[in-house]
Amino acid sequence: MPKHLVFHLAVTTAGALIGLTAVSSTAEAAVPPLSHPRIVAHFDRPAGQVAESVVVRPNGSADVGFILSRQVAHVTLGGHVEVLATMPLPADGGVNTPGPGAAAVTGIERTGDGTLYFLYSAGDASLTGLWKLRPGGKPERVAALPAASFLNGLARDDRTGNFYLTDSTQGRVWQVGSHGGTAALWAAGEDLAPTHFFGANGVKVHNGAVWVSNLDRGTILRIPLTEKGTAGPHQVMASGLDSVDDFAFTGRGDQLLAALNVPSKVVLITPGKAGRIVLDESDGLQNTTALAVDGDTVYVASGALTTGGDANLLTAHLGHHD
Template identity: 45%
Template sequence: MLRVPRSAGVTTAALALGLLATTPAVGDEPAVSAPRVVAHFDLAKGQSPENIALEPDGSADLTFSTARQVANVTRQGRTRVLATLPAVTNAQTPVVGRAVVLGITRAQDGTLYVNYATGTRATGIWRIPSGGGKPRQIAQLPPTGLPNGLALDERRGVLYVADSVLGTVWRVPTSGGKPKAWATGAALEPTNPRPAARVGVNGLRIHRDAVWVSNTNTGTLLRIPVRESGCAGTIETRAKGLYAIDDFAFVDRHRDTVLAALTGGSELTQVRPDGTHRVVLTRKDGLSNPTSVAVRGRSVYVPSAAYFTRSDPNLLLARVHQRDRG
């Protein structure tokens, strides 16, 4: 999540700052092809799809940020609301100024976990029963932060949360309880001096014995090893020059190739293990400020929140080419 704009003027200024170049395309075949929008959503109802988790049947569970909802969307575009997070009086959420539901992750038994940012004691991780139902808060996070990306390590029984304002990766038991600041440091912190654009560590994924995160303000993709003890290792920079990177996904569980949502430029970018990257989908393909990515088999799912374009929030599906999986 980059941010929910308060006005079109502020949005335009935010997008003009910090533009970074991407690596030119190489190779003779795109990483992604046959994009198609399978569902269109309604901005007036707050249906900006922020983050995504996939169900076994190939449907997608999306967080609708300002609607405070979690919805299931089939590959044919049918949409069903699974849960609505409780309304908060006088929300004072940093950066966005309103209550928003952001990151989502799914357990094998179908339980969903989401991040709810409110600027109040309701800020934290909420659990939703399999198939939908009443959300319940299992952990409080600092109301001064913006809990954004979320991932689940079922083997260790912990959740990891990227706090975009406090520049922290939190670790929380799936049973709930007090969060632990698992990783901190300058690489995770926001760098934009304007409060309305201070978004540091953002997207978060667990991959090959490490927690991977993006930093929106610095345009970087970072890897944080998980030591045998469970503690965080030294933060490594794996890619730079990713303008307004939001969330991302790995194309192959065994390798480090990433598809990343560049929300500011409405692009999907392939990031190779050596850090080079190229754009594979653009606004012409249907993207409208994409915020997250999910990959299953040869399918890639890309939700677009339309935070800045203010046009056509949607869910796009495309095909991942086997050849570019290295």
């Protein structure tokens, strides 16, 4: 377990959840709290199986990226964990990886043909970048990123096929074409930069914009996609989110669920309304890292990085009635 990662998370995000706000010109009806939370898989935390990302397959099973064991894995409907690939360590063992000081598999996406795309940061120019894994195949790097990057969140624009990658230590958003190739710097700025540890973290493409969370600053930004595909003016859509990691939209406008890592909570954020805690430690969350929404089912990954407890994958129902 990389002690640097635990130390920074514990120290820089120890504040309480305060001042939670959402900004929007249009209010939306709040979705009722999540119901029927259930842990569907327990991961081998001592072996480094800390899920940092989750993507859902058409049959409801899931694929995850394990940050500490450098693995891409499949979680079956029965909760069985199948390791699909383990990434090689760099020559230095990963100690020069920016941020946590350990080589890490992070963001993950899936295309219709079953190909998985994921991020690997190793402090090594020959390994750091966007990788793909075809069904039954071996990992193949499709875009190189600077060794000084800690790549974290990954999102794909379904309209163009372009990928958007967050760099948490450099405070940047990179863009990679649908078939890989050269990565282009797409967005940067103070609001994406870290203050102590990690800046730009989770990322989603939604309603004509790229949305990005900033862990240190406790914010979620909306960055419009212009007609030319460039980044428009950044807008803070939510703030006061203690150690916000990943987030996912509920499918109801700009309403979203945000994973708060150190508090081990999931917060429902409806534009124009106060944030609402809908899952917490009592439901089995321990250092919430990743979220995915598939219809009325919400998938929540817990890493147990600072709690040292149960790393798991939980599902809950996104209901229509209280």
